[in-house]
């Protein structure tokens with residue numbers, strides 16, 4: 375993420391909108407009583423933590439973020455009576471987290487978090503959940519909102535396959551969010567290059583966007599994945615062509631009627647710890663969060679995926695969000711950031727912005743996931 379607090383504080387309107395869902399849930403749960411302590415994990419600049427404080431002014435509210443810049447901004451702009459901010463890594467050991475945040479074991483009524491936890495890798499998420507369990511009072515609840523999927527994401531991700539930027543992303547490994555998907559069995563391709571996953575009945579949202587056979591995101595079945603990526607990286611015109619299967623002079627283009635076994639489905643590398651391509655079905659995404667909770671000893675109360683849209687009022691606002699959430703920048707030398715961003719905007723102009731029929735407003739369709747889970751009154 376590009377942690378520019380000033381920009382983020384202006385741009386996180388989508389996050390503010392979605393936070394209202396879990397704030398409402400908290401208000402309902404505390405209609406007739408006042409929570410003593412609420413902790414906001416990954417609070418960023420603190421503007422949503424402050425919103426929370428407006429609903430619970432008599433509650434001690436603690437915002438935690440690992441970015442010192444974010445917390446400095448929060449301290450400067452939002453810190454007040456009962457509203458505190460601390461720099462801490464929520465994946466660290468409980469003792470350290472507890473010391474750094476002045477939050478004691480079993481003292482928290484509600485753990486709140488918006489648009490942070492999807493950035494945490496699966497193994498680290500287990501540590502986070504353990505910490506949440508430690509800090510919560512028995513009977514306390516956690517309320518999370520995380521990003522789940524956006525129709526914008528694959529377009530954004532194309533930038534890392536385009537020259538000259540591709541060279542900076544070569545160290546990317548298939549991140550934890552993607553590794554499981556690699557277990558998908560080999561696939562059968564028939565003559566029309568229509569590829570159907572033998573093991574997964576789920577068709578990715580991306581594939582569904584580009585229904586025509588040739589345009590599906592099936593470009594990666596090569597046994598030499600990187601070669602495919604490089605071929606893709608040179609395609610720059612339109613969204614359809616961006617995801618088009620490049621014409622290849624391999625045996626694949628001369629398929630006869632008989633079925634051909636392709637060695638293994640190869641996924642594109644992704645720059646995020648959550649899946650960008652071949653997003654798992656909603657049930658699976660929900661189940662994953664329920665498992666995180668259960669493994670930590672918390673009982674899931676409600677886990678939901680919300681289909682929604684956000685309308686940016688103008689292109690500037692949209693680009694502000696693109697920049698403030700631009701997780702590609704840490705891979706690049708600082709002096710190249712402005713050039714990269716110019717290219718990134720040009721790319722997004724070409725494949726997303728210019729295709730909007732609501733211009734100058736920009737409508738983004740996406741999904742966020744909310745989790746509410748409870749620490750049982752008696753420990754297991």
Ligand SMILES: C[S@@+](CC[C@H](N)C(=O)[O-])C[C@H]1O[C@@H](n2cnc3c(N)ncnc32)[C@H](O)[C@@H]1O
Nearest residue numbers: 386389416417418439440441463464488489490
């Ligand atoms: C997209 S921002 C969300 C900020 C705010 N909650 C909101 O909804 O606008 C994600 C925040 O999570 C923080 N973060 C990511 N990993 C973290 C970790 N391990 N410990 C603490 N904070 C973390 C980042 O520094 C960043 O400020």
